[in-house]
Amino acid sequence: MTGLRYVYAVCRPFGTPLQAELRGVMGAPPALLHHHGLVAVVSTVPEADFCEDALKAHLEDLDWLAATARAHQGVVDALTTVTTPLPLRLATVFRDDSAVRTMIEAREDDFRRLLDRLHGRVEWGVKVYLEPGAAEPEPAAAARPASGRDYLRSRRRQSHEQEERWQRAERFAHRLHERLAERxxxxxxxRPQNAALSGSPGQNVLNAAYLVPRAHSEEFVELVDRTKDEEAGMRVELTGPWAAYSFSGEVSGTSSAEGSGSSSGAESGARAGAESGARAGAESGARAGAESAAGPGEGR
Incomplete structure (x- = not known):
């Protein structure tokens, strides 16, 4: 079976070995490809599953996409514990090691600049949700509005109360963001997550990523924890530490001269699925990726 080289990330050489039991996409163990003082973390995947036509079909298969996203993120997470990786997009593949080396040479200056900037830093994700309001009980027959005017007045009151809740949520999210941005x-x-895709209850008011030095991460987490109960009806979710996906877009946002295969939508699906940790969350992330995918390509 012909194989392609799947690339998870690029980093500098590191001395701590990855876990022996670590498996990547399609169950293949990751390997390190050294070139010009940089390291591409790769594994071999079947061409039948990762050629251009196959990837187009797989983007419609939520189970396949979610499993691939989890495996991709698992390798990046393992790298994050031992070094500072620059994650590449989901389904970035090349014909062989020579093509991977050519990609490294073409992007070498960008890789080194980003690795210098992100060294010793991790990404934390913070989301704020306006919790669903308690459903009003169905009025008893005797309590029903006496007229259409009373009914409209009641509807206006409910609409006004909902608007006030939303404005309060926005003010809380703004205050929290200002505190976190200072740290x-x-x-x-x-962009706020669509509840139908994310599967999370409530309305997403804040969806932000913060680049924080590892040495200051504990303080950052404590700050988030202290603010969680400041405002009733709000839910604050903290995820991380992640590799700096949101801050290495110069790498993952463009294709190499060799035509590295991926889609920005698929990568966002990988993130959403990986953050959720559960099957339902992975599928919703995969669905978001599939719906916004620009279309895969293949390195030659």
Missing amino acids: AEEFRMH
């Missing part, structure tokens, strides 16, 4: 070196504001 972070950089931040990225992401």
Whole structure:
């Protein structure tokens, strides 16, 4: 069976070995490809599953996409414990090791610049949700509005109360973000998640990523924990530490001269699925990736 080289990330050489039992995409163990003082973390995947036509079909298969996303993220997570990786997009593949080396040479300056900037730093994700309001009981027959005017007045009151809750949530999210941004070196504001795709209850008010030095991560986490109960009806979710996905877009956001295969939508699906940890979350992340995928390619 013909194999392609799947690339998870690029990093500098590191001395601590990865776990012997670590497995990547399609169950293949990751390997280290050294070139020009950099390391590409790779594994071999079947061409039948990762050629261009096959990837287009797989992007519609939520189970396959979710499993691939989890395996990809598992390797990146393992790397994050021993070094600072630059994650590449989900399903970045090349014809062989020679093509991977060519990619490294073409992007060498970018890789080194980003590795210098991100060294010793991790990404933390923070989301704020406005919890669903308690459903009003169905009024008894005797308590039903006496007229259409009373009914409209009641509906306006409910709408006003919902608007007030939303404004309060936005103010809370803004205050929290300002505090966290002061403790972070950089931040990225992401589009609020669609509840139908994420599977999380409530309305997503804040969806942000923060770049934090490892040495200051404990303080950052404590700050988030202290604010969780400040406002009733709000839910704060903290995820991480992650590799700096949101801050290495210069790498994952463009294709190499060799035509590295991936889609930005698929990568966001990988993140969403990996953050959730559960099957339902992985599938919702995969669905988001599939719906926004620009279309895969293949390194030659």
